[in-house]
Amino acid sequence: MSQNSRPPVREILIHERIGELRAALIDRDRIVDLRLERWSTHEARARWGQTYAARVTALDTRLGGAFLDLGVGEPAFAPFGRERDPDMRVGAGLHVRVVREAEGGKGPTVVSEGLAPAGPCPALIQDVPPWHGWPGEPREAEGVEIDRLDAAFEAALVPEVAIPGGGVLTIECTRALTAIDVDSANRETGGSDPARFARSLNLAAVPEIVRQIRLRGLAGLICVDFTGPRRKGDPEALTKALISAFDAEKNGGVAAPKTEVLPVSRLGIAEIARQKRRPALADICLDRSGQPTGETLAIDGIARLAEALRTAKGRHVTLIAPQAALAFLQADPIGWQGEVADTIGGAYRLEAARPGQATCEVVIT
Structure with missing residues (x-):
């Protein structure tokens, strides 16, 4: 080549x-x-990086910030610290940028960039792509690239991830933090020195840990439980490797979230604080029990239906969906039926899945 x-x-x-x-x-x-x-x-929520002409609706000195109407979604919060800008007053129009999206009942966080320009307020000033x-x-993406993207998104929602060379990461999210466990699993020991083996496994796990944090959109407090036993100098080596891996994230001009890595403890625990910007992938796709939401199942079902309609050639097409997905499909809050009619065409019907069926299924008869 x-x-x-x-x-x-x-x-x-x-x-x-x-x-x-x-x-x-x-x-x-x-x-x-x-x-x-x-x-x-x-169009129903403010997204990271967007800028708005926002209207100040309230000041809260206890919280050290102002609440603003963006014209979309929940009220936003703009912290002003101890010294408040004189322009930040109730009724004022401000030019703000979204630095954190709404999450868990809290509205988005914004920073003020001065007075809003002349024109409608509140209103979106500049949109940004995903x-x-x-x-x-x-x-x-085309052909096999689409399949590759599909596989990557599916893998990023699975709790267990293989470490190159052997071993497994287990990733579990709670309300308070994300826990990542490093386990040797099927990794070859390569000798009779347990401490040397543990060091090799832990260092091999670091790049995949950082990659999974990025892929999954993990943020907030992240705790990594490295395997043991450990020798003198191992915690320092792991800390250095983590910092280096996160620094590499910014290569090539990536606007990476601010990330702080605390020294790995003598118990082998690494604490990572990562700036929150957007909802994690799991927060979008999964419910609180870790199962796909009705919307997630429905979108997958629509993709299967679209593919079937392209190949059905006059045959009957039925989309069979679990109850949560069926409810979303029938309510059609995203206008998918019109999109299918306009871009693909063809007749189909919706049908409830049998008890216990977890995913959508398409049948051509």
Whole structure:
């Protein structure tokens, strides 16, 4: 392969299907970051990086900030600390930028960039795409690339992840923090020195830990339980490796979240504080029990239906959906039925799944 025909070091792939847009950042042919935007929330919430002409509705000195109306979604909060800008007063119009999206009943967080420009207020000033903060321009995924994106999003919702060379990461999210456990699993011991084996496993796990944090959109407090036993100098080596791996995230112009890594404790626990910007992938796709939401199941079902309609050639097509997905499909808050009619066409019907069926199914008869 000539130098001119080599694939780019970094590129952005996007794929929009009915109900959502998926984006992936690829670095040296490996997917390192994922973004997902649902049609259902595209215009219903403020998104990280957007700027608004916002109206100040209230000041709260106890919280040290102001509440603002963005014209969309929940009221936003703009912290002002001890010294409040004179422009930040009730009724004022401010030019603000979203630095954290709404989550868990809390509205978005914004920072003021001065007085709002002349014009409607509240109102959106500048929109941003889902891949905002990644370097370069996107291109549409095709063929096997779409399958690759599908597999990456599916894998990013699974609790267990293989470590290159053997071993397993288990990732569990709670309200307070995200816990990541490093386990040797099926990794070859390579000798009779347990401490040396543990060091090798832990260092091999670090790049995958950082990659999974990026892929899944994990933020807030993240605790990593490295395996033992440990020798003198191992905690320092792991701390250095983690810091280096997060620093590498910014290579090539990626606007990475602020991340702080505390020294690994003598018990082998690493504490990571990562800036929250967007909902984690699991928060979008899964319910509190860790199962796919009705919307997630429905969007997958619509994709299956669309593919079936393209190949049915006059035969009857039935989309069989679990109850939660069926309710979403019938309510149609995203206008998927009109989209199917306009872009694909063909007749189909919806049917409730049998008890115990967990995913959508398409039947052609």
